[in-house]
Amino acid sequence: MMSEPFILDCDVYALSLERASGLVPPEFLPAYQRFIDYEGCQIPRLPRGEEEMARGLDVKLASQRGIHSPNYDSLPSLGAGKRKYALSIHSEGQAYYDDKDVVTRPDGTWILDYKAHRPADGKKPTDQSTSHLMNNLDDGVPVGVMIRNKSGYAVLGLAFVEQYNTETDSFTIHGPVNAQTEADRKFYLIRDSDLTQEERQELDRLKAQITAERDDRIRRFVTSVVRQRQDSFRKALLEAYNGTCPVTHADVNEALQAAHIDRYRGSNSQVVSNGILLRADIHSLYDANLLSIEPETHILRLSHRLDSSAYRAFANEQLKMPTGKAAPDDELLEMQYKRFLAAQKSMAS
Missing domain, CATH: 2.30.280 (PUA domain-like)
Structure with a gap:
């Protein structure tokens, strides 16, 4: 790992x-x-x-x-x-x-x-x-x-x-x-409308405090809220993927992570169609644009930097994904795949 x-x-x-x-x-x-x-x-x-x-x-x-x-x-x-x-x-x-x-x-x-x-x-x-x-x-x-x-x-x-x-x-x-x-607050990690009434009241209380440490306290509060949303997101993915990584077939819960296809800011990112259940090391490689999932075909593509690694065994495999509402959004997969291709060009230059 x-x-x-x-x-x-x-x-x-x-x-x-x-x-x-x-x-x-x-x-x-x-x-x-x-x-x-x-x-x-x-x-x-x-x-x-x-x-x-x-x-x-x-x-x-x-x-x-x-x-x-x-x-x-x-x-x-x-x-x-x-x-x-x-x-x-x-x-x-x-x-x-x-x-x-x-x-x-x-x-x-x-x-x-x-x-x-x-x-x-x-x-x-x-x-x-x-x-x-x-x-x-x-x-x-x-x-x-x-x-x-x-x-x-x-x-x-x-x-x-x-x-x-x-x-x-x-x-x-x-x-x-x-x-x-x-x-539209496109660049907020979480919007006020995404909070419960109790969470919104606590955030308003922190904002009203004019102290040097106010920003750090708000940051810690929002981080805790986001972490709670992340936990719910992971539980939903564990259910959608039957507790199994589609790449490695690892089925030990402690080794599995909730990967975002689109790592955008905001709690609206924590939906199953924007997620894939991946083993921790595969998640790191996915976020680093060293591997990607081809939209529609769901074939795993690897960076040439992994050609001599043990991960080459997973290259060009067609992954079995959930269907229906739990299926990964192909539009989001396409966006991430474009970033992967751009990263390969950048690493080669």
Whole structure:
């Protein structure tokens, strides 16, 4: 079994632009609005200076490196004593970004797996941009997103950094952050409407306490609620799969975990059609995009990185899945499978 987690999640329960605005230098706020205003637009080049998209701002929107973390010393506020964050990310290099790498989720939002920046072999690390992007993940701070295409760059808008995959060395970026998705609370770990009356009263009580430890107490409370939902989710999957992993046929309850097909935020993710009962190590490999289940056929596909491992015995096997309401959602399987294919391309590059 694998003890080290592959996935690091942002544990801020309520990701919102309003919350993030109090954590960043003041120059970031009009820059965020500029990314929102340009969401869905095509620009000929990166907005690094006098381009129309960057005009009138006190901070550069992008730099040549893919992860742009502004020099706080160049800001009028000198960073206002805030932690260092990335302001934007963009695809770089000569290869054009594959549109399939931007995966649209069933709720209309999108996800993008973005490779961390590392020094070439033998080179000393001088670029701190990846660690700054990790700060975005830790604190729930958004970034602007631009991807290269044949006409220049497509501005995807503003997005949150929700996960980091230690195996693929990539971040999961989830957007767009705009007035509609904020109103719909798309980036909440759990919504007030998902809580019982008693849970909602406790959350309101914690929110009303103005203390330095308030946010941590809210985080612990929400984590406990999510854990309870996760326990119910696992019990439902154990019943749906007759207590057996469809890949390994392991049937020891203690070795089995409830895997999410789509690891999106929110209690609505805890439904049987968004889950698969997997042995713990298979679950880790699934989350790390080292194996995936082909939609409709339910054939197990493995990353080439597992070719010389014992897991190759499971490759190309057709899995027996529940039917009816307990069956895995093929639309969600397709979305995860696209991420798997994109990850294989990224690992090969």
